[in-house]
Amino acid sequence: MPTGAWWTAALSEQVAGTKPLAVVCDGRQLALFRDAAGHAFALEDRCPHRRVLLSPGVVKPGGLQCPYHGWTFDGASGKCTDIPNLRRDEKIPAAAVRAYPVAEQNGFIHVFAGEGEAPQRLPAPAYRPQGREYTGTAVAGIAFDEYLDVMLDGPECLMAFPGVLITDFFLGEPRRDGAHVVLDRGAMWKGRGLGPAFVSEHPLLVRTRVPLAGGDIAIELLDAAEQALVTIQVGATANRRGTTSLAWRGFAHARANKGPPGWCLRRLAGKPPFNVFTDIEGRAIAALEKAPSLARRGIIPIASHQHAHPCAAEESFA
Numbered sequence: 001m002p003t004g005a006w007w008t009a010a011l012s013e014q015v016a017g018t019k020p021l022a023v024v025c026d027g028r029q030l031a032l033f034r035d036a037a038g039h040a041f042a043l044e045d046r047c048p049h050r051r052v053l054l055s056p057g058v059v060k061p062g063g064l065q066c067p068y069h070g071w072t073f074d075g076a077s078g079k080c081t082d083i084p085n086l087r088r089d090e091k092i093p094a095a096a097v098r099a100y101p102v103a104e105q106n107g108f109i110h111v112f113a114g115e116g117e118a119p120q121r122l123p124a125p126a127y128r129p130q131g132r133e134y135t136g137t138a139v140a141g142i143a144f145d146e147y148l149d150v151m152l153d154g155p156e157c158l159m160a161f162p163g164v165l166i167t168d169f170f171l172g173e174p175r176r177d178g179a180h181v182v183l184d185r186g187a188m189w190k191g192r193g194l195g196p197a198f199v200s201e202h203p204l205l206v207r208t209r210v211p212l213a214g215g216d217i218a219i220e221l222l223d224a225a226e227q228a229l230v231t232i233q234v235g236a237t238a239n240r241r242g243t244t245s246l247a248w249r250g251f252a253h254a255r256a257n258k259g260p261p262g263w264c265l266r267r268l269a270g271k272p273p274f275n276v277f278t279d280i281e282g283r284a285i286a287a288l289e290k291a292p293s294l295a296r297r298g299i300i301p302i303a304s305h306q307h308a309h310p311c312a313a314e315e316s317f318a
């Protein structure tokens with residue numbers, strides 16, 4: 001029985017060339033790199049020889065070379081493949097570093113941090129960029145589980161759609177969709193019409209899909225007909241010392257080119273249709289009522305519902 005989960009460790013384009021990428025994924029320090037054929041690998045970021053970091057090393061044909069004494073470790077097995085100062089008649093000792101299963105899909109590099117055979121389903125299976133894409137990474141100063149809870153209780157504390165007001169009006173109860181909790185909130189164009197207290201029909205809605213376990217968060221800005229304007233996929237995972245690593249890809253659909261003048265001007269200027277906050281305001285987080293997140297934590301019951309939107313589809317990878 002496998003334990004653990006797939007985590008989004010990085011954006012695909014972050015791992016390139018001969019310089020490894022140091023990441024923290026599910027609290028584990030990893031060195032990510034690619035071989036000459038483009039396959040991505042994840043090794044524990046700790047040389048078994050003298051326990052120094054491997055990530056300042058360099059990618060060689062035989063794997064990742066430690067910067068200290070030059071031992072090289074195979075990306076797939078973690079086994080030592082080369083020790084520069086060995087004589088020809090000396091054997092390479094059975095030293096190895098832990099190698100983690102890696103899979104790449106839709107522009108994300110995922111690492112399975114667990115034991116046993118990795119499950120088929122990856123995070124972010126339904127992310128399908130269409131049109132202009134906006135990406136980023138950050139470390140947010142909030143603990144991972146809190147990040148997931150706040151994405152349900154008050155997503156406006158963690159991200160924004162410039163020009164859009166995310167209200168605290170829930171459009172229905174939180175619902176279970178596969179391994180996620182889904183919640184819709186009313187939203188409206190800023191500066192248009194009356195304030196949120198006077199609005200009964202919201203012209204926009206923000207849908208957040210937050211995992212029960214794992215860290216693949218999907219956020220959508222939808223119009224009143226539930227057609228997507230903006231789709232964002234955020235890979236979140238525990239970093240160290242109560243922080244959270246984030247890697248996101250998002251894009252504006254063609255219909256996002258319509259809207260109020262300020263919104264349209266931003267699209268024409270190529271500005272991102274969303275911001276993922278890296279500086280989280282503690283006062284705003286502390287003031288949030290815990291409500292939908294109680295469903296994610298199993299403290300209040302949650303309705304099971306299979307949503308029809310394509311982004312809700314769960315797929316496996318071959």
Ligand code: FES
Binds near residue numbers: 070
């Ligand atoms: S510490 Fe890595 S090879 Fe010696």
